[in-house]
Amino acid sequence: MKTKLNLLREFSVPLILGVLTAVVWANLAPESYAAFNHNHFLGPLSFHFVANELFMVFFFGIAAVEITQSCLPGGDLNPPKKAINPLLATLGGVLGPVSAYFLLNRIMGSPQLANGWGIPTATDIAFAWLAARLVFGDNHPVIAFLLLLAIADDAIGLAIIAVFYPDPSVPTEPLWLLLTVAGMAAAWLLRAKSVRSYWPYLFFGGTLSWFGLHQAHLHPALALVFIVPFLPHPPRETRHLFETDPADISTLARFEHEWKIIVDFGLFMFGLANAGVRFSEFGTATWLVLAALLVGKSVGIFALAALGELLGFPLPEGMRYRDLLIAGLIAGIGFTVALFVAGEAFTDPSVQGAAKMGAMLSIVAFPAAFILARLLGIRKRGRGQAAARGW
Numbered sequence: 333m334k335t336k337l338n339l340l341r342e343f344s345v346p347l348i349l350g351v352l353t354a355v356v357w358a359n360l361a362p363e364s365y366a367a368f369n370h371n372h373f374l375g376p377l378s379f380h381f382v383a384n385e386l387f388m389v390f391f392f393g394i395a396a397v398e399i400t401q402s403c404l405p406g407g408d409l410n411p412p413k414k415a416i417n418p419l420l421a422t423l424g425g426v427l428g429p430v431s432a433y434f435l436l437n438r439i440m441g442s443p444q445l446a447n448g449w450g451i452p453t454a455t456d457i458a459f460a461w462l463a464a465r466l467v468f469g470d471n472h473p474v475i476a477f478l479l480l481l482a483i484a485d486d487a488i489g490l491a492i493i494a495v496f497y498p499d500p501s502v503p504t505e506p507l508w509l510l511l512t513v514a515g516m517a518a519a520w521l522l523r524a525k526s527v528r529s530y531w532p533y534l535f536f537g538g539t540l541s542w543f544g545l546h547q548a549h550l551h552p553a554l555a556l557v558f559i560v561p562f563l564p565h566p567p568r569e570t571r572h573l574f575e576t577d578p579a580d581i582s583t584l585a586r587f588e589h590e591w592k593i594i595v596d597f598g599l600f601m602f603g604l605a606n607a608g609v610r611f612s613e614f615g616t617a618t619w620l621v622l623a624a625l626l627v628g629k630s631v632g633i634f635a636l637a638a639l640g641e642l643l644g645f646p647l648p649e650g651m652r653y654r655d656l657l658i659a660g661l662i663a664g665i666g667f668t669v670a671l672f673v674a675g676e677a678f679t680d681p682s683v684q685g686a687a688k689m690g691a692m693l694s695i696v697a698f699p700a701a702f703i704l705a706r707l708l709g710i711r712k713r714g715r716g717q718a719a720a721r722g723w
Contacts, residue, residue, distance in 0.1 A: 354609075384553060429453055456667035467702050469712030474648070482663065508544050513544070519533050614689055658704060670691035675688070
């Protein structure tokens with residue numbers, strides 16, 4: 333049973349089922365789907381609110397765990413020098429799609445679509461990891477490269493959501509952010525008092541942070557991003573991304589271990605709440621988002637990572653330029669965070685639906701990367717089979 337559950341999580345089955353259910357429901361019975369999503373679900377709260385403003389708190393909290401662990405001494409982003417090439421690639425993975433989006437919007441779009449520039453900056457960590465493993469094998473150096481890129485990409489994505497996508501219907505009230513600061517202070521105090529259970533951090537720090545962001549008309553889903561770094565953790569990181577260390581029983585590790593399975597299966601709820609797009613809602617925003625993800629990310633990542641190589645910050649040993657090209661294409665799978673940003677970028681339901689369709693269609697990067705890899709002669713291999721530098 334445990335193996336089956338792990339397979340369901342590994343292949344993002346709950347999220348995919350949620351997306352498929354939402355798409356079928358929204359197209360066969362749109363009024364019923366809209367009523368379910370936006371009417372009362374949990375007391376006065378709608379299902380959409382519960383999924384996006386409450387459940388996603390823990391999704392972004394788990395992302396914050398990965399970022400925190402990666403930045404610790406011994407982590408994959410520390411010291412920064414060994415992560416310079418992936419970080420340059422990350423920068424390209426943001427600048428590339430943003431530039432492509434604005435350029436294409438100028439050619440074929442309209443000023444009303446300009447706010448969607450943040451949608452294609454996202455990379456779905458779970459799908460990217462799965463696609464890279466199927467294309468390259470479990471032990472290829474491109475796996476760690478792509479995960480580092482995706483983690484750093486998520487960190488930038490969180491900042492973009494917080495800064496550039498406040499609630500458009502109400503003005504920001506930054507004074508309320510003092511509650512978020514108070515939540516951080518409470519988490520710091522709990523850590524100073526050597527509190528080992530993560531529940532007080534979530535209850536006191538997380539609640540204050542959530543209400544501060546909510547009342548400031550920013551995104552309360554980011555509440556735990558400000559609290560997670562205060563959870564007690566070892567002074568050094570001894571594992572890589574997506575690896576588990578049974579010896580690590582720190583507060584940070586226990587929070588990740590106990591909530592990750594809930595988040596993985598809870599993504600069904602997120603998919604159900606956000607992916608209800610009707611096929612009639614294909615539009616210009618669809619093609620802008622899709623092209624920016626597939627082309628903008630690929631070009632941006634390849635260009636800046638190759639520039640880093642020329643400047644003396646090499647790609648991981650055994651990783652070639654053709655591998656980098658495929659990694660850039662895989663990073664174009666936006667999906668989860670892209671769907672979230674699409675829901676915040678536009679208020680017009682038809683434009684929002686079209687943008688979400690582009691985010692969902694980015695999954696085509698998965699088979700495209702597999703086919704292109706085989707055409708380029710890339711086969712599954714391990715680190716011990718590293719090829720010569722260059723192509």
